[in-house]
Amino acid sequence: MSQTLLISGPPGCGKTTWILSQLRSHPGPCGYLCLAGTPDEGLSQARDGGIDLTWLQDQRSGLQDLADPDQALAPRPANLLALIELSQFQPPTEPGLAGMDRRVIPQLEALHLSPDAHLHFGRDAVLPRQDTLDFSSLQAWERNLAGAVWDPASLSSFWFELVNGAYGDAYRAWWCRARISIPPPSRSPSPSA
Amino acid sequence: MVQGKDLDPAAIEVTLTVRLIAMPQSHAVISCLHANLAALEAVLADIDQQGIATITCLGDLVGYGPQPNEVVDLVRQRAIPTCQGCWDEDIIEGLNACDCSYPSQLAERRGHLAHQWTAEQLSEESKAFLASLPMSLRRDRLLFVHGSPNSQHEYLLPDMDAFAALERVESAGAETLFCGHTHRPYVRELREGSIRVRQMSGEPAGVAEAEDRELRLPLRRIINAGSVGEPRHGNTNPTYVIHDEDIGAVEIRELPYEVERTCSAIVDAGLPPIFAWRLRHGFEYAERADDASHVCER
Numbered sequence: 202m203s204q205t206l207l208i209s210g211p212p213g214c215g216k217t218t219w220i221l222s223q224l225r226s227h228p229g230p231c232g233y234l235c236l237a238g239t240p241d242e243g244l245s246q247a248r249d250g251g252i253d254l255t256w257l258q259d260q261r262s263g264l265q266d267l268a269d270p271d272q273a274l275a276p277r278p279a280n281l282l283a284l285i286e287l288s289q290f291q292p293p294t295e296p297g298l299a300g301m302d303r304r305v306i307p308q309l310e311a312l313h314l315s316p317d318a319h320l321h322f323g324r325d326a327v328l329p330r331q332d333t334l335d336f337s338s339l340q341a342w343e344r345n346l347a348g349a350v351w352d353p354a355s356l357s358s359f360w361f362e363l364v365n366g367a368y369g370d371a372y373r374a375w376w377c378r379a380r381i382s383i384p385p386p387s388r389s390p391s392p393s394a
Numbered sequence: 395m396v397q398g399k400d401l402d403p404a405a406i407e408v409t410l411t412v413r414l415i416a417m418p419q420s421h422a423v424i425s426c427l428h429a430n431l432a433a434l435e436a437v438l439a440d441i442d443q444q445g446i447a448t449i450t451c452l453g454d455l456v457g458y459g460p461q462p463n464e465v466v467d468l469v470r471q472r473a474i475p476t477c478q479g480c481w482d483e484d485i486i487e488g489l490n491a492c493d494c495s496y497p498s499q500l501a502e503r504r505g506h507l508a509h510q511w512t513a514e515q516l517s518e519e520s521k522a523f524l525a526s527l528p529m530s531l532r533r534d535r536l537l538f539v540h541g542s543p544n545s546q547h548e549y550l551l552p553d554m555d556a557f558a559a560l561e562r563v564e565s566a567g568a569e570t571l572f573c574g575h576t577h578r579p580y581v582r583e584l585r586e587g588s589i590r591v592r593q594m595s596g597e598p599a600g601v602a603e604a605e606d607r608e609l610r611l612p613l614r615r616i617i618n619a620g621s622v623g624e625p626r627h628g629n630t631n632p633t634y635v636i637h638d639e640d641i642g643a644v645e646i647r648e649l650p651y652e653v654e655r656t657c658s659a660i661v662d663a664g665l666p667p668i669f670a671w672r673l674r675h676g677f678e679y680a681e682r683a684d685d686a687s688h689v690c691e692r
């Protein structure tokens with residue numbers, strides 16, 4: 202029997218980690234979707250950029266991308282475990298599926314996904330207890346460094362400072378290296394040319 | 395236990411006498427002040443408290459820290475014999491350190507920024523004082539340098555090859571070499587060192603007989619004073635050394651100081667706030683290059 206779960210919680214509460222543990226223990230096929238979430242009042246969110254999916258696919262072989270429209274139309278395997286991750290700062294006002302953020306329903310419908318259950322970190326006891334943090338002043342900061350050159354040693358210094366709170370308390374940080382272009386070695390013209 | 399008013403005056407007299415006899419042989423060595431006035435004041439107070447009158451400074455009075463003129467003034471006021479550090483040299487001569495002395499572009503940029511700021515802040519008088527500093531100081535068989543006898547920029551690390559270390563001390567004609575520059579204090583004893591010389595006899599190749607001659611050297615020492623103003627040994631405490639010439643005892647002293655006073659001064663001076671964060675957490679302002687033995691040939 203296939204199962205589709207919507208997992209929500211504030212950023213950094215351990216959603217992806219918990220999802221990975223479920224994916225690993227499920228013997229059958231698995232799928233994953235990360236929903237963008239909605240910008241709540243006074244709180245901004247950095248874009249996910251597909252990092253979590255890439256990481257999970259690396260950790261769990263054969264993980265399906267539920268956002269892939271081709272797969273959305275294909276018949277789903279009977280024992281599929283489909284896990285949908287959603288960043289949500291505020292706890293749901295109602296228990297179970299009724300507490301699901303209405304604004305994500307169109308996205309789910311477009312992908313032919315209909316959750317069997319909704320679990321929220323901090324509300325549902327089946328999920329690990331999240332550490333208590335005050336998110337009232339949470340800020341997300343994102344910089345596109347395209348075109349900027351960072352040598353690995355500088356990046357590692359800056360990263361060390363960032364995660365140790367040199368620029369303010371950092372709760373979660375990530376970086377991705379999009380592309381490294383190395384100019385081809387200059388060759389002297391070959392004698393036959 | 396002898397308490398308050400019961401204290402026997404004779405006992406005090408004995409203690410005082412011992413102190414007076416024991417102290418004059420000891421001298422203190424400080425290094426790498428890096429424009430950190432609060433740290434320098436704390437170290438000087440600690441030295442004074444022990445009745446030590448002779449202090450030698452191994453340079454790097456300025457660089458990164460927020461009070462270059464104040465630190466230079468205090469060293470001059472106290473008439474502390476000082477040799478020139480890498481920063482003291484660079485601030486006078488312009489940047490001599492090559493790019494490879496920094497492990498990253500970020501560290502290099504911070505280094506250049508600190509250099510530029512310091513050069514702007516230093517009074518002509520302070521600059522003239524730094525320019526007048528000698529490369530090394532010598533008292534009998536004690537030699538005082540910033541980096542190594544070869545250069546203010548060379549790092550004598552504690553795990554440096556023993557032969558190379560011995561060579562530095564021996565060629566400088568010293569028994570005990572005091573240095574700084576690494577910002578990590580240590581005492582290294584080069585015991586029973588020997589230099590082996592293989593002499594070939596004049597026979598044709600293949601049948602040559604080699605004769606080993608060994609020159610045994612007495613105990614040599616390298617004493618690194620660490621850093622007053624920019625410790626790199628794992629916490630924020632300044633370090634310096636007390637050396638007793640007669641009995642050869644060395645004490646590496648470490649003491650707390652008002653680090654926040656310097657952190658506020660960094661921010662007030664308009665230096666990057668990250669300097670204050672790094673100092674407060676016991677990290678050097680800018681990392682050192684991986685190849686510490688590298689000496690720029692420029």
Ligand SMILES: [Zn+2]
Pocket residue numbers: 426427428454479575576577621
């Ligand atoms: Zn120094």
Ligand SMILES: [Zn+2]
Pocket residue numbers: 454479480481540546575576
């Ligand atoms: Zn130095």
